[in-house]
Amino acid sequence: MSGPLRRLLPVIAEQKAAFAWTLAANAVVQLGTLSLAVAGTWLAGRTAATGSAPLTAVAFVLFGLAVLTAAMTWRESWVSHDLAYRLIATLRARVFGAFRVSLPDRAKPRRSGDLVSVAFADLDRLEWLYAHTAAQALTCAVLIAATTTLSLLVTPWLLLVWVPLVAVTAALPWLTGRVATRQGAELTGAVAALNAELVDTVHGLGELTAAGALERRLRALGRLTGTLAAVQARIGFRAGVERAVHDATAALAGIGALAVCAANLATVGRPLAPVATVLAVAAIGPLAQISDLLRNLGTLRAAATRITGVLDRPPAVDEPRSPQALPAREHATGLVFDAVTFGYGDGPPVLREVSFAVRPGERVALTGPSGAGKTTCALLAVRMWDPDGGRITLDGVALTDLADDDLRDAISIVPQEPGLLAGTIATNIRLGRPSAADHEVAEAARQAGILDPRAGLPDGLDTPVGEAGAGLSGGQRARVAVARALLMNPRILVLDEATANLDPDADEAITTALAATGEDIGILVIAHRPATLARCDRTIRLP
Numbered sequence: 001m002s003g004p005l006r007r008l009l010p011v012i013a014e015q016k017a018a019f020a021w022t023l024a025a026n027a028v029v030q031l032g033t034l035s036l037a038v039a040g041t042w043l044a045g046r047t048a049a050t051g052s053a054p055l056t057a058v059a060f061v062l063f064g065l066a067v068l069t070a071a072m073t074w075r076e077s078w079v080s081h082d083l084a085y086r087l088i089a090t091l092r093a094r095v096f097g098a099f100r101v102s103l104p105d106r107a108k109p110r111r112s113g114d115l116v117s118v119a120f121a122d123l124d125r126l127e128w129l130y131a132h133t134a135a136q137a138l139t140c141a142v143l144i145a146a147t148t149t150l151s152l153l154v155t156p157w158l159l160l161v162w163v164p165l166v167a168v169t170a171a172l173p174w175l176t177g178r179v180a181t182r183q184g185a186e187l188t189g190a191v192a193a194l195n196a197e198l199v200d201t202v203h204g205l206g207e208l209t210a211a212g213a214l215e216r217r218l219r220a221l222g223r224l225t226g227t228l229a230a231v232q233a234r235i236g237f238r239a240g241v242e243r244a245v246h247d248a249t250a251a252l253a254g255i256g257a258l259a260v261c262a263a264n265l266a267t268v269g270r271p272l273a274p275v276a277t278v279l280a281v282a283a284i285g286p287l288a289q290i291s292d293l294l295r296n297l298g299t300l301r302a303a304a305t306r307i308t309g310v311l312d313r314p315p316a317v318d319e320p321r322s323p324q325a326l327p328a329r330e331h332a333t334g335l336v337f338d339a340v341t342f343g344y345g346d347g348p349p350v351l352r353e354v355s356f357a358v359r360p361g362e363r364v365a366l367t368g369p370s371g372a373g374k375t376t377c378a379l380l381a382v383r384m385w386d387p388d389g390g391r392i393t394l395d396g397v398a399l400t401d402l403a404d405d406d407l408r409d410a411i412s413i414v415p416q417e418p419g420l421l422a423g424t425i426a427t428n429i430r431l432g433r434p435s436a437a438d439h440e441v442a443e444a445a446r447q448a449g450i451l452d453p454r455a456g457l458p459d460g461l462d463t464p465v466g467e468a469g470a471g472l473s474g475g476q477r478a479r480v481a482v483a484r485a486l487l488m489n490p491r492i493l494v495l496d497e498a499t500a501n502l503d504p505d506a507d508e509a510i511t512t513a514l515a516a517t518g519e520d521i522g523i524l525v526i527a528h529r530p531a532t533l534a535r536c537d538r539t540i541r542l543p
């Protein structure tokens with residue numbers, strides 16, 4: 001088994017009881033099915049050979065075995081899928097954890113649809129590994145041991161028939177392994193590409209329709225769907241050939257067993273001849289499950305590689321080993337950028353030795369031409385990334401020495417495009433501080449002007465919000481984002497063109513309300529509008 005897949009197996013240790021159940025139930029099902037076939041054919045053979053058989057006794061045994069096997073088949077299916085989906089949930093939480101600490105990627109951004117593919121399609125593929133493989137591979141060994149023993153009891157010649165055929169069946173997936181791996185990578189790549197394009201299309205549906213570009217986009221989606229279907233067809237063809245070879249070996253095993261029995265009828269005896277046929281076919285059976293795994297190995301391996309790729313992503317910033325505490329709020333000295341230099345990727349730096357301070361209670365404007373690096377300053381202030389040179393401190397403590405939670409409590413940002421989730425205005429504001437009381441949410445909404453009739457929200461806090469803030473105007477979204485930031489009661493509030501979508505009166509109302517919220521909040525306002533700049537205490541201009 002390849003490296004990435006092997007790395008994802010130990011997670012099974014976190015569900016030991018479920019795995020033990022799956023293992024036991026699978027072993028009972030496999031041995032029960034074999035026993036039923038052997039007992040049934042022995043009964044038929046004996047009846048045909050002697051004209052009499054212990055029908056009542058065997059019927060009881062067969063009935064008991066059938067009930068047990070059926071019950072265990074149900075139990076195995078339940079417990080193995082329960083196991084698989086618990087493990088996938090565990091891994092999905094880890095993948096989201098990795099997203100949280102490694103995004104945004106400053107050097108190599110990935111498309112959100114591609115990340116969705118990892119978090120859902122790739123992880124879901126592991127169901128096959130956990131529900132249908134790990135335990136089954138172990139019980140397969142038990143079954144082969146049982147068929148070998150029974151074959152030796154019937155006639156050792158039987159082994160000569162099925163052992164080479166088992167070897168052929170087992171070898172086939174290894175022979176096609178390279179092709180399977182390539183096809184698996186093509187499949188996961190095609191799914192991810194289609195997903196990324198679909199997510200972008202859904203996000204930009206309005207713009208695409210308005211620009212008359214939807215048809216072209218749909219044709220591109222059609223081409224990606226065609227690529228995916230072609231890969232699936234190639235995988236289906238290969239898997240079909242492998243299954244056909246497998247079925248042919250099972251048939252050959254049965255025919256071979258009949259020939260061996262015919263040649264050794266005196267030693268085998270008529271009652272055991274049908275049993276010999278069943279044993280030869282049954283020996284191939286457990287490998288069917290393993291072959292199914294190996295058939296899927298390429299896709300599984302590609303999915304595991306993409307998952308471990310996300311799990312191994314380095315965090316965008318490192319959490320300090322021994323975080324420092326911030327001084328009490330009354331001793332706060334503000335946010336300081338000290339000769340900060342920063343660049344994305346390999347290009348020239350966006351910020352060169354930028355220095356400024358935002359003291360408690362101060363309103364500082366940050367302005368400059370488009371592309372000067374204003375949003376970059378905002379993102380550095382909330383430590384999305386660390387500067388390449390210089391340092392940023394809050395109340396005298398370097399941001400790199402602050403625990404992540406302390407930093408998030410102390411500095412909040414209202415971005416240009418605030419992230420709003422489906423729900424109501426109240427649930428969106430509460431994201432700022434989930435433990436906030438209702439009256440605190442209402443107060444933050446009031447301060448941000450949401451309850452003001454000019455905001456055009458007669459249902460106030462109960463106003464429904466669609467996905468990504470659908471149903472609200474740009475200005476209303478900005479107000480919700482400001483209220484959310486206010487609820488956090490930060491030491492420093494960064495407004496990245498947050499009020500640019502509001503009319504000048506509303507902009508003034510919000511900034512005045514913000515100034516009144518707390519004497520000690522330092523506000524960094526990124527803005528272009530002269531009126532907004534004029535309301536600030538100082539203006540920093542980036543070149």
Ligand SMILES: Nc1ncnc2c1ncn2[C@@H]1O[C@H](COP(=O)(O)OP(=O)(O)OP(=O)(O)O)[C@@H](O)[C@H]1O
Nearest residue numbers: 106109344345350369370371372373374375376377
């Ligand atoms: N994730 C990124 N990867 C690479 N380059 C980036 C990234 N984000 C921003 N940039 C580049 O960095 C520069 C500064 O961008 P930034 O968004 O900070 O500018 P800005 O001053 O806020 O501009 P605007 O006023 O137009 O919002 C721009 O040239 C931009 O193209």
